[in-house]
Amino acid sequence: MSILEVNAVKKIYTSRFGANQIQALSNVSFQVDQGEYVAVMGESGSGKTTLLNILAALDKPTSGSVILDGKDISRLKESELATFRRDNLGFVFQDFNLLDTFTLQDNIYLPLVLSSKSPEEMSRRLKVISEQLGITSILKKYPYEVSGGQKQRAAVARALITQPKLVLADEPTGALDSKSADELLRLFGQINANGQTIVMVTHSVNAASRAGRVLFIRDGEVFHQLYRGHSTDNELYQKISDTLTVLATGGERR
Amino acid sequence: MKKGLYGRLAWMGIKKNRKLYLPYILTCIGTITMCYIISFLSTSDVFAAIPGGDTMQSFLSMGFGVMAVFSLIFLFYTYSFLIRRRKKEFGLYNILGLNKKNLALVLISETLMIALLTIAGGLFFGVLLSKLAELGMVKMLGGTASFSFIVGFDSLWRTAALFLGIYALIFLNALRQIHLSNPIQLLHSENIGEKPPKANWAVAVLGLLLLGGAYYLAVTIQDPITALTVFFFAVIMVIIATYMLFISGSVTLCRALQKNKKYYYKTNHFVSVSSLVFRMKRNGAGLASICILCTMVLVMVSSTVCLFVGAEDTLRNRYTRNINLDAAVSELELLDGPQTDAVKEAVSRIVSENGTNIDNELEYGTAGFAALMQGDELLCDPDIYNSVGSMADMRQVFIVSLQDYNNMMNSSEVLQPGQAILYATDGASYAYDSISIEGGEPIEISKQVESFADNTIDDTQMIPSLYLFVPDFEQVVTPLLDIMYDNTGIVSLHWYYGFDMPCDDDTQMAVQEQIDEYMDEVEATEEQFAYFHVLVEGVASERAGFYGMYGGLFFLGVMLGLAFMLAAVLIIYYKQISEGYEDQSRFDTMRKVGMSRRDIRKSINSQILLVFFMPLVMSGIHLAFAFPLIRKLLLIFNLTDTGLLIAVTVVCYLVFALFYFIVYRATSRSYYSIVGGLRRSDD
Numbered sequence: 001m002s003i004l005e006v007n008a009v010k011k012i013y014t015s016r017f018g019a020n021q022i023q024a025l026s027n028v029s030f031q032v033d034q035g036e037y038v039a040v041m042g043e044s045g046s047g048k049t050t051l052l053n054i055l056a057a058l059d060k061p062t063s064g065s066v067i068l069d070g071k072d073i074s075r076l077k078e079s080e081l082a083t084f085r086r087d088n089l090g091f092v093f094q095d096f097n098l099l100d101t102f103t104l105q106d107n108i109y110l111p112l113v114l115s116s117k118s119p120e121e122m123s124r125r126l127k128v129i130s131e132q133l134g135i136t137s138i139l140k141k142y143p144y145e146v147s148g149g150q151k152q153r154a155a156v157a158r159a160l161i162t163q164p165k166l167v168l169a170d171e172p173t174g175a176l177d178s179k180s181a182d183e184l185l186r187l188f189g190q191i192n193a194n195g196q197t198i199v200m201v202t203h204s205v206n207a208a209s210r211a212g213r214v215l216f217i218r219d220g221e222v223f224h225q226l227y228r229g230h231s232t233d234n235e236l237y238q239k240i241s242d243t244l245t246v247l248a249t250g251g252e253r254r
Numbered sequence: 255m256k257k258g259l260y261g262r263l264a265w266m267g268i269k270k271n272r273k274l275y276l277p278y279i280l281t282c283i284g285t286i287t288m289c290y291i292i293s294f295l296s297t298s299d300v301f302a303a304i305p306g307g308d309t310m311q312s313f314l315s316m317g318f319g320v321m322a323v324f325s326l327i328f329l330f331y332t333y334s335f336l337i338r339r340r341k342k343e344f345g346l347y348n349i350l351g352l353n354k355k356n357l358a359l360v361l362i363s364e365t366l367m368i369a370l371l372t373i374a375g376g377l378f379f380g381v382l383l384s385k386l387a388e389l390g391m392v393k394m395l396g397g398t399a400s401f402s403f404i405v406g407f408d409s410l411w412r413t414a415a416l417f418l419g420i421y422a423l424i425f426l427n428a429l430r431q432i433h434l435s436n437p438i439q440l441l442h443s444e445n446i447g448e449k450p451p452k453a454n455w456a457v458a459v460l461g462l463l464l465l466g467g468a469y470y471l472a473v474t475i476q477d478p479i480t481a482l483t484v485f486f487f488a489v490i491m492v493i494i495a496t497y498m499l500f501i502s503g504s505v506t507l508c509r510a511l512q513k514n515k516k517y518y519y520k521t522n523h524f525v526s527v528s529s530l531v532f533r534m535k536r537n538g539a540g541l542a543s544i545c546i547l548c549t550m551v552l553v554m555v556s557s558t559v560c561l562f563v564g565a566e567d568t569l570r571n572r573y574t575r576n577i578n579l580d581a582a583v584s585e586l587e588l589l590d591g592p593q594t595d596a597v598k599e600a601v602s603r604i605v606s607e608n609g610t611n612i613d614n615e616l617e618y619g620t621a622g623f624a625a626l627m628q629g630d631e632l633l634c635d636p637d638i639y640n641s642v643g644s645m646a647d648m649r650q651v652f653i654v655s656l657q658d659y660n661n662m663m664n665s666s667e668v669l670q671p672g673q674a675i676l677y678a679t680d681g682a683s684y685a686y687d688s689i690s691i692e693g694g695e696p697i698e699i700s701k702q703v704e705s706f707a708d709n710t711i712d713d714t715q716m717i718p719s720l721y722l723f724v725p726d727f728e729q730v731v732t733p734l735l736d737i738m739y740d741n742t743g744i745v746s747l748h749w750y751y752g753f754d755m756p757c758d759d760d761t762q763m764a765v766q767e768q769i770d771e772y773m774d775e776v777e778a779t780e781e782q783f784a785y786f787h788v789l790v791e792g793v794a795s796e797r798a799g800f801y802g803m804y805g806g807l808f809f810l811g812v813m814l815g816l817a818f819m820l821a822a823v824l825i826i827y828y829k830q831i832s833e834g835y836e837d838q839s840r841f842d843t844m845r846k847v848g849m850s851r852r853d854i855r856k857s858i859n860s861q862i863l864l865v866f867f868m869p870l871v872m873s874g875i876h877l878a879f880a881f882p883l884i885r886k887l888l889l890i891f892n893l894t895d896t897g898l899l900i901a902v903t904v905v906c907y908l909v910f911a912l913f914y915f916i917v918y919r920a921t922s923r924s925y926y927s928i929v930g931g932l933r934r935s936d937d
Contacts, residue, residue, distance in 0.1 A: 058846065079850065086848025097843040101528045111848050113524045119515040158847070 003165060003197055004032040004055070009064035011050050011220075024050040025061070026220040032166075032199060037192040039211035040201045041240070043247075047220040048201045052170055055199065056089060057081050069165050086111050090159030090167040094174035096151045098143040104154040105139040111162045122161075129157045133187060149180030156187065160196070167191075169200040173207050185210045205244065209237035218247060260356070264364035267343060273831065273924060274336050279372055281332065281824050285325045286376025286417055287383060288813055292318045293409035294384045295391060295809075300404075304395045306802020313806030320814060326420050328821045330427065335828040337428045339835070344432055357432055365425040373414050380413070381405055387809075394562075394805035395798065451535035453509035454502045461498030468492045469879040476646050477717065481886035488883065492876060496545055500868075501538035505531055525844065525857045526864075529837075533865060537829055544822045545869035549876045551818040552910060556877075556903040557884055558811025561891055562804045563902065568892045569800055573793045575616055575752030576762055577601075577769065581788045583747045586728060586735070589619035593786050594749055596776075601751075604768045610757040616707055617751045618658035621731040623744045625651050627720070630686035630696070634737060634744045649720045651691075653734075654706075655727035662707040669725040673700045677721040689722070692737055697722065697730070759794040766792035819910065822869075823917040830862060830921045834928035841929050858926060866918045874907060 011025040025047045032038050042048045053059040054066060057073045066073050068088060076084055091097075098107045105126065112122045130136040133153045138146055143154075152172060159167050169188070173181035181204075189210055192198055200211065208214050210233060216224040224243060228236050268275045296314035301307030344357055352360070385403055468491035475481045508531045512518050518527060534541075561568070579597070583589060598617075605612050625632035626639035627649050633639065639648060656669055667675060674697045676684050688696040706721055724730045734745045755762060773788045841854050849857075885899055893899070 056846070079852070082845075082848050082850030082853070085846075089848075091846055093846075097846065099528075099840055099843060101532045101840070106524070106528060109519065110524070110844070113519050114521055114848055114853070116521060117519075119519050122519065 001034050002031040003034045003036075003069055004199070005065075005067040006030050006051075006055070007065045007067070009051070009054060009061045009066060011047075011054065011059070012062045024220055025054075028064070028217070028220070028222055030215060030222055030225070032197060035192070035195050035197055037188070037198045037210075037212040038200070039208035039214045040199065040217060041203070041205075041208050041214055041244070042217035042223075046217045048217055049170070051217065052168060052199075052201050055166075056091065056168055057085055083115075086114055086162060088165045090162060090164035092152070092155050092159050092167065092169040092172045094171035096143070096148075096155045096175070098151055098155060098158075100143050103140055103142055104135065104146065104150075107143070107154055108139075108158045108161055110158065115162070125161050125163075126157075129160055132190075133157050147180070148176050149183060152176060152180070152184055153187070156184070156191075160191065165197065167196060167198045169198060169202075171202055171204075172200065173202070173204055181207070205237060205240050208240055209233050214240055214243075216243060216247060223247065260359040261363045261367075263347070263360045264367060267340065267360070267364060268367065271336070271339065273928075274339055274828070275368075277824055277827060278332055278336060279368060279375075281820060282329065282368070282372035282417075283375040283379065284820055285321075285329070285817060286372060286413060287379040288817055289318065289321050289325065289416065290377055290380030290406075290409055290413045291384050291387045292321055292810075292813060293412050294380070294406040295387060297406060297408055298388060298404070300388060300392065301395070304392065305798030306395050306800070306805070309799060309802035310391065310395065310806035310809070313803070313810055317810040317813065321817065322416055324814075324817060324821075325417070326423070328817075329420055330424055332824060332828060333424045333428070335832055337431055339832065341431070354433055358429055361425060361428055361432070365421055365428075369418060369421045373417055376417075377410055377413065381410075391805065391809060394808070395801050451505045451531055453506040455506055457498050457502035458506040461495045461503050464491050465495035465499065468495060472879050472883040475883055475886060477648075478886045478889045479717065480646065481883055482890070485883055485887060488880075492549075492880075493546055496872065496876075497539065497542045500534070500542035500545065500872075504534040504538060508534065521853060522856070522860070525849075526860050529840070529861060530864065533833070533861070537865065540825065540829060541865065541869050544826060545872045545876075547818050547822045548869055548873035548910070549880075551815045551822070552873060552877050552903070552906055553880060553884060554811045554818075555815035556899070556906040557888060558804075558808045559906065560888065560899050560902045561893060562808035564893045564895050564898050565800055565804045567895055567898075569793055569797060571894060572892045573791055573796060575614065576754045576793050577766055578752040578791045579750070579769070579788050580791070581749040581751070581786055583749055583787075584785045586621075586731060586747065588786050589747060589749050594751070597773075597788070598751065600772050601753075601769055604765055604772065605753075605755060608757070608761050608765050608768075610755045610761060610765075612753045613756060614754040615751075616662065616753065617749075618654055618662060618707070619727075619747065619749045621653040621727075621734065621745050621747055623651055623734070623746070624717070625649055625691070630689050631693070632689065632691045632720075634692050634739070636739055648717045650717050651720045651722065653722050653724060653727065653731055656723045656725040657727075659706070659723040663705075667701070667723075669700055669723075671726040671729065673698045673725065675699075675701045675703055675723040677703045677706050677723070679719040679721075684720075691734065694733060697724070759797070762792055762794035766790055766795055819913065823914060826866060826869075827917060827921050827924075830865070830925050831928065834925040838929050854929075855926065858929060859922065862918070862922045862925060866914070866921070870911060870914055877903065877907065 007029050009025055009028045011023070013022045013024055014020070028047075028051060040048055040051065050059065054061050054074070057066075057076065061074050064074070071084075073084065098104070099110070102110070108126060108129075109122050112125070126139075127136075130139060133156060135150060135153050135157060138150055138154075143151055146154075152175075156172075159169075172188075173184055176184060185207055188198060188200070192212075198211075200207065202208050212228050214226045214236075215222055216226075224247075226236070226239055226243060231239065292314055295301070296311050296318055298311075301311055344360075347357060347360070348354075384406070468488045471484050471488050471491075475484050508527050511523070511527050512531075517523055579601070581594075581597070583593075588594070594617075602612060623634055624639070625634045625648075627647050632649070632651060656667060656675070659675065660666055669675065672695070674689070676689070676699045678684050684699065684702060686699070688698050690696040722730075731745065731747075735743060737744050755765065770790045773790060777785075777787065837858075841849075841858075844854060845851070881899075881903065884903075885896055888899065
């Protein structure tokens with residue numbers, strides 16, 4: 001059953017006074033099933049970030065629709081958006097976006113506090129997640145006191161603690177060293193194995209090769225997609241590399 | 255490199271950062287305008303001719319000095335906000351190939367532009383408004399103003415030189431900051447990670463205790479003399495306590511709130527409390543300074559306004575009658591005899607010669623001395639009362655004959671020898687049945703009264719007075735005249751004579767002058783040991799000097815109050831703006847995590863509200879507790895109208911709060927546009 005449906009989404013940015021129009025997304029359609037792990041790849045300027053912003057309801061498509069769990073998020077009112085994001089989406093960003101005035105624990109609590117959960121409920125949920133992510137011992141620390149990998153794990157915990165329908169990750173390994181990146185990707189795999197749906201935008205072939213499916217975006221369209229099938233991570237890695245080469249050398253759509 | 259580039263870069267920098275530069279430039283213009291006006295008034299020839307003008311001008315010259323020092327500190331401080339924001343831009347220029355020397359040239363151009371703009375603007379407004387200020391001052395002094403328009407070139411030059419100097423210093427400081435840093439630092443100078451502040455219970459509690467102590471001192475103080483010394487202690491205690499509480503107390507409070515999970519984990523409290531911890535760490539000292547500044551402004555303005563508004567009352571308090579004669583005499587017989595009759599006769603002659611008559615006469619003699627009141631005993635030995643630290647038990651004792659009392663009060667009290675009527679000016683009633691002076695025979699207190707004829711003595715004495723009205727004046731006073739310490743008698747004998755006249759000030763002054771002349775003649779013929787020395791005081795002649803002094807204080811109070819207020823709100827504006835830039839990314843994250851725009855706006859509002867109004871509220875509390883102390887101090891200036899003081903203080907506070915509120919609105923709007931507006935363009 002598909003949890004996310006993106007139908008013919010188009011996004012045109014108009015500069016002030018309408019002098020210039022820039023088409024960021026021309027026609028994007030795809031579906032994500034419940035429990036799927038999808039990576040979206042593409043060059044800079046291909047429209048990945050625009051797509052992610054639209055999925056996150058931070059931006060509205062010019063035309064087309066985005067349906068999450070039966071609800072068209074492009075039709076939501078501004079006042080409903082914040083609640084919708086909080087309850088249905090989890091975010092993991094490249095630069096962590098942890099608030100430096102909060103301890104890691106409070107950072108993770110933030111979305112729960114916004115949905116007015118009781119302190120007991122919050123600490124119960126945190127206990128489970130922090131153990132799973134291995135951050136129990138550093139919860140009382142401030143972001144500036146811990147490493148990048150630890151920060152990103154806290155950010156993942158923040159994304160997961162609301163038990164969202166969909167986790168959106170924007171270059172989650174972008175600011176990490178390779179060891180921390182591998183560790184994070186392993187966690188993503190684990191979370192996905194527990195049934196969590198994940199959509200991840202990335203440059204990194206390594207990161208994409210852990211996903212169940214890889215979408216390639218070029219010039220604002222879904223250019224190609226790869227299914228893992230029964231391939232191992234390494235085989236998928238190879239396939240992605242090949243596709244990127246074709247993309248870079250200007251191959252025609254299959 | 256092309257000529258004119260530096261100028262263009264500087265101009266672009268100012269234009270691009272107008273949110274920061276505009277308030278700075280306006281403030282500079284405002285301070286320069288004020289400096290010019292003060293300087294102009296302090297040197298203007300117009301006042302030299304008006305009575306009291308010289309007093310006022312000496313106050314104003316002092317004021318110019320204060321303004322100069324204040325402008326330097328204030329502009330220096332404000333500019334440090336600007337340069338911090340500009341560092342990034344300079345870093346970029348540096349990387350693009352401008353070396354430090356080039357940057358210095360850009361800075362010079364910028365400084366020159368600002369200097370030119372503000373000095374020209376400030377002096378323009380200064381000259382424009384100086385006439386208005388002059389007219390106001392002349393009116394205060396009760397003179398008549400000419401309508402000629404004068405430009406004080408001396409003052410123009412003085413003010414311009416002062417501010418050129420200030421700008422030069424600011425420029426050198428900016429140069430030092432640019433010079434000390436490298437390009438990467440310049441680019442990233444805004445984001446330096448900071449440690450979370452720790453709660454410091456000890457300091458917070460100490461601050462509370464200090465504040466409580468200071469308040470206690472201020473409220474419980476009884477006599478004005480002690481008030482004067484206590485005032486300084488209390489002020490210092492309050493200042494220290496304010497800093498402690500703002501810096502440490504606030505953080506401690508936030509930490510305590512964070513420990514309370516039920517309170518802390520609420521949408522409204524969560525974000526506000528945790529950012530407040532950091533905000534207070536960075537701004538505690540600044541907010542404390544603002545709080546103290548506000549309090550100072552309010553105290554200064556309300557007391558000077560009060561003095562000025564109450565000047566007429568004060569005059570009447572200080573000089574009970576239009577003309578007052580105070581004769582210090584050497585012999586008891588002189589208090590009521592041919593001497594006093596001669597004086598009265600002469601005065602009556604002079605008054606009628608001037609075509610007016612005597613009204614509302616007042617006449618009595620006193621034997622006065624200072625004493626320490628111990629239970630029902632009065633001790634006169636200076637060694638004893640100097641060794642007692644507190645002035646609270648000191649009394650000015652005046653012995654007055656019952657006959658004078660009955661005359662003055664239109665009463666017909668009858669007492670036996672050895673009895674007395676007692677009047678204590680400290681408001682408290684005397685607790686014993688009798689009183690003895692220096693171990694002498696106790697005098698029985700048959701009655702206590704609430705008043706005695708208005709007289710100049712009560713109000714000029716900072717020590718409470720004790721009046722004893724006795725039927726046997728000579729018998730009571732004679733033994734006292736023999737009491738000597740260090741070869742000096744303790745008792746001084748005075749004869750008071752005062753009266754009103756239904757005539758204008760000029761006639762009153764003429765009468766006073768003639769009485770004075772007559773007295774000089776009389777004194778010249780006196781015998782060496784028995785003296786009868788008269789001091790003649792008149793309201794009319796004192797009025798000009800009074801208004802000169804109080805008008806000058808008033809004008810300075812208002813001017814400095816205005817300047818300080820400008821400083822306080824501008825500092826707070828800059829704090830908010832610079833924090834807006836820092837908070838931008840924070841609120842961006844919160845939105846992504848699911849905080850709605852409305853929640854963000856609410857959180858911003860509550861934070862700004864708190865940061866803004868905490869100093870105002872705190873200074874209001876300070877003011878309320880300082881009130882009894884201020885009242886006591888103003889007693890020294892003979893101002894006794896408590897109602898007036900309350901009204902003036904409240905009005906000052908409200909005006910200040912209104913002004914503050916306007917700035918708050920402007921600030922929160924800019925803050926929101928920084929935090930909310932730029933995010934849009936990121937998307």
